[in-house]
Amino acid sequence: MEVKIKDLHPTQLYLSEKKLQDIQMLYQSVENPNINPISVLAIGDRLLITDGQHRAYQALLAGRTTISAEWDKDGGDELYHLYAQVCEERKIYSVLDLKNHILAQDEYEAKWYNWCDGFNQAAKQLLGVKKDAKDYSDR
Structure with a gap:
């Protein structure tokens, strides 16, 4: 399915400069790059990005809607x-709001x-999730 990028809500606080550069190179290498679909989740009237924050941001920069x-x-x-x-608390409401949250790869990984x-541990306790629950930080 095709979704409007402006309607997507991030679930990530930072973007990796290196990941963005890699995706940008893919966009520049061919006229119609074969980019994997992003993953989304509908919660209420919002469409959350669960995987593909970098791809969505780069698509927006490439002029795609x-x-x-x-x-x-x-x-x-x-x-x-x-x-x-948490993103909304930090005034990250859309993919474009991540423009001031792009970090060098080592800083991105650390932060x-x-x-x-830390957040996942606290959330698991809050939500009562099993200790062996899947970690989503790498998406």
Whole structure:
């Protein structure tokens, strides 16, 4: 399915400069790049990005208004809802709002993965999720 990029809500606080450069090179290498669909989850009237924040951001920079998406069937709906709430608390409401949150790869890994580890542990306790529940920070 095709979704409007402006209608997507991020669930990630930062973007990796390196990942964006890699996707940008793919966009520049061919006229119609074969980009994997992003994964989305509908919560209320919002469409949350569960995988593909970088692809959505780069598509927007490339002048696209829509992007190919598929429904996320991996679970973790409650956790992604919490991620989206944290993004909104930090004034990240859309993919474009991530423009001031692009970090060098080492800083991205340190900040994002460390934040996710702590947040996921707290969320699992809050949500009563099993300790062996899937970690979504790498998406």
